[in-house]
Amino acid sequence: xxxxxxxxxxxxxxxxxxxxxxxxxxxxxxxxxxxxxxxxxxxxxxxxxxxxxxxxxxxxxxxxxxxxxxxxxxxxxxxxxxxxxxxxxxxxxxxxxxxxxxxxxxxxxxxxxxxxxxxxxxxxxxxxxxxxxxxxxxxxxxxxxxxxxxxxxxxxxxxxxxxxxxxxxxxxxxxxxxxxxxxxxxxxxxxxxxxxxxxxxxxxxxxxxxxxxxxxxxxxxxxxxxxxxxxxxxxxxxxxxxxxxxxxxxxxxxxx
Amino acid sequence: xxxxxxxxxxxxxxxxxxxxxxxxxxxxxxxxxxxxxxxxxxxxxxxxxxxxxxxxxxxxxxxxxxxxxxxxxxxxxxxxxxxxxxxxxxxxxxxxxxxxxxxxxxxxxxxxxxxxxxxxxxxxxxxxxxxxxxxxxxxxxxxxxxxxxxxxxxxxxxxxxxxxxxxxxxxxxxxxxxxxxxxxxxxxxxxxxxxxxxxxxxxxxxxxxxxxxxxxxxxxxxxxxxxxxxxxxxxxxxxxxxxxxxxxxxxxxxxxxxxxxxxxxxxxxxxxxxxxxxxxxxxxxxxxxxxxxxxxxxxxxxxxxxxxxxxxxxxxxxxxxxxxxxxxxxxxxxxxxxx
Numbered sequence: 001x002x003x004x005x006x007x008x009x010x011x012x013x014x015x016x017x018x019x020x021x022x023x024x025x026x027x028x029x030x031x032x033x034x035x036x037x038x039x040x041x042x043x044x045x046x047x048x049x050x051x052x053x054x055x056x057x058x059x060x061x062x063x064x065x066x067x068x069x070x071x072x073x074x075x076x077x078x079x080x081x082x083x084x085x086x087x088x089x090x091x092x093x094x095x096x097x098x099x100x101x102x103x104x105x106x107x108x109x110x111x112x113x114x115x116x117x118x119x120x121x122x123x124x125x126x127x128x129x130x131x132x133x134x135x136x137x138x139x140x141x142x143x144x145x146x147x148x149x150x151x152x153x154x155x156x157x158x159x160x161x162x163x164x165x166x167x168x169x170x171x172x173x174x175x176x177x178x179x180x181x182x183x184x185x186x187x188x189x190x191x192x193x194x195x196x197x198x199x200x201x202x203x204x205x206x207x208x209x210x211x212x213x214x215x216x217x218x219x220x221x222x223x224x225x226x227x228x229x230x231x232x233x234x235x236x237x238x239x240x241x242x243x244x245x246x247x248x249x250x251x252x253x254x255x256x
Numbered sequence: 257x258x259x260x261x262x263x264x265x266x267x268x269x270x271x272x273x274x275x276x277x278x279x280x281x282x283x284x285x286x287x288x289x290x291x292x293x294x295x296x297x298x299x300x301x302x303x304x305x306x307x308x309x310x311x312x313x314x315x316x317x318x319x320x321x322x323x324x325x326x327x328x329x330x331x332x333x334x335x336x337x338x339x340x341x342x343x344x345x346x347x348x349x350x351x352x353x354x355x356x357x358x359x360x361x362x363x364x365x366x367x368x369x370x371x372x373x374x375x376x377x378x379x380x381x382x383x384x385x386x387x388x389x390x391x392x393x394x395x396x397x398x399x400x401x402x403x404x405x406x407x408x409x410x411x412x413x414x415x416x417x418x419x420x421x422x423x424x425x426x427x428x429x430x431x432x433x434x435x436x437x438x439x440x441x442x443x444x445x446x447x448x449x450x451x452x453x454x455x456x457x458x459x460x461x462x463x464x465x466x467x468x469x470x471x472x473x474x475x476x477x478x479x480x481x482x483x484x485x486x487x488x489x490x491x492x493x494x495x496x497x498x499x500x501x502x503x504x505x506x507x508x509x510x511x512x513x514x515x516x517x518x519x520x521x522x523x524x525x526x527x528x529x530x531x532x533x534x535x536x537x538x539x540x541x542x543x544x545x546x547x548x549x550x551x552x553x554x555x556x557x558x559x560x561x562x563x564x565x566x567x568x569x570x571x572x573x574x575x576x577x578x579x580x581x582x583x584x585x586x587x588x589x590x591x592x593x594x595x
Contacts, residue, residue, distance in 0.1 A: 032268050032271065032272050033272065034272035034273050039532075039533055040275070040276050040286055040533075040534070040535065041275050041276075041533070041535060042268065042272055042273065042274065042275055044268070076275075077275050077278075077535065078278075078533070078534075078535055078536070078537045079537070080346055080347070080533075080537040080539075081533050081537070125533065127346075127533050127539050128344070128346040128539065129344055129346075129531060129539050129541070130342075130344055130351055137531040137532065137533055137539060138530075138531055138532060138533075178463065179463050179464055180293075180294045180461070180462055180463060180529065180530070180544050232271060240273075242271060242272035242273055243272060244271050244272065
């Protein structure tokens with residue numbers, strides 16, 4: 001109710017043609033991580049995922065801000081071992097319109113631009129150990145601030161709006177555990193996370209995102225939609241980590 | 257979209273790789289490599305780790321199952337003679353400790369005996385690990401610290417102990433069967449007994465693939481807390497005073513007013529920094545650091561020797577006696593020797 005009311009107020013104050021969209025979505029995330037810094041095993045699991053986004057349409061381009069969060073339990077092929085992962089992403093992209101054409105009663109537009117993003121993933125690995133103070137055997141993380149090349153294709157018609165977006169990191173600052181947690185003195189080394197500081201080229205710290213979204217305006221001020229989003233990251237510092245998330249979201253958007 | 261999602265999920269092996277094979281020889285290789293990359297004490301202990309692989313890997317390759325692999329891996333790890341090297345097979349409830357404690361029985365110490373016979377049931381507790389009281393018919397206090405594990409709050413209970421025993425002429429500090437815990441906790445307890453800042457060890461932390469790759473040494477220093485006791489102390493130790501208890505005993509070696517009585521400590525001067533898992537469900541941990549005293553002495557694998565050696569036995573406990581406790585009382589009251 002609050003969302004709808006705020007949305008109505010914003011829409012009433014806006015132009016006839018909505019330029020802005022704020023969307024909230026909820027969905028399922030399929031998490032996979034293979035981080036040799038934490039375990040030789042692949043860990044996987046499903047979890048609830050939340051997402052917020054803002055889209056500003058200008059005649060020559062668009063601004064996109066996004067925030068995603070997912071936290072869930074993981075399992076491995078060894079029944080003794082489990083894990084827990086927290087992933088969060090935040091980013092801003094500017095996409096400039098390159099080309100557009102009427103198509104199938106609607107309009108197809110292509111955009112190209114850049115994005116600044118931060119991607120955080122921390123996984124705790126748990127298992128049985130006699131006398132251990134906690135079930136956590138080890139912990140690892142992947143944290144990157146990246147500058148991405150981004151592209152988008154949007155097909156808008158009376159049937160709704162389809163949007164395909166892809167991006168890939170060109171350069172990034174990477175945060176990973178030390179070679180060994182031994183190097184960190186004190187008792188809190190297990191959960192410690194250092195801010196990204198290691199400059200990495202796109203082929204060293206490899207990140208890619210693809211999403212496919214569908215949005216249907218049900219009122220002049222509101223739309224509903226569904227999104228499939230895929231995120232992949234891989235690097236070999238200080239040891240190999242490969243992870244991906246595969247999300248399906250349903251959401252509502254306020255247009256104003 | 258659903259199809260895309262299922263397609264991506266189905267591509268897991270292509271995207272993140274697969275589990276290593278869960279075979280005896282593969283698990284051997286994983287464990288051996290982990291130690292090779294992260295274990296800190298190869299050079300200090302004079303261990304040729306590659307030679308051990310050459311010896312034991314062919315045996316692992318012949319192992320039919322995890323039970324046979326266990327019988328290959330544990331003799332290899334035993335070469336390290338390190339109390340911080342522990343292998344656990346929770347499925348079969350098997351545990352292996354590479355250090356001198358493996359095979360030893362905890363039989364020469366009974367806290368119940370101390371409580372009932374020597375404190376006559378009059379004692380207090382603080383947190384999960386502190387027990388203290390006055391030794392009847394003497395001017396002595398008694399403090400037992402069962403462990404240095406757990407969160408950071410309980411150790412502050414040492415202030416209650418000092419308030420309660422601060423008027424005593426001497427305190428018996430007992431860390432027998434204390435298997436260690438966190439640096440913060442043992443330093444907190446020790447800070448109630450030191451009279452000055454003491455740098456007792458230097459850490460060396462492994463930080464690279466070479467067995468000699470280490471961070472620059474970092475000091476471990478304990479400083480007196482506001483409420484502290486610096487009259488006579490007798491520190492009771494035994495072979496199961498390990499890890500943080502080794503460190504704790506070394507701090508007390510720096511105190512002119514402290515006498516260590518009992519048995520040599522376990523000699524675990526590394527630090528458990530690596531805990532890991534294998535595809536067969538085994539877990540293990542080991543030291544990623546080692547330490548030396550400021551003048552370069554290495555107590556790892558040696559332990560801190562007592563000033564007055566008193567070896568309790570199971571027969572002593574069965575007879576209702578604690579010779580080490582009695583020696584501490586005699587030392588502190590002048591009725592017996594302190595060395």
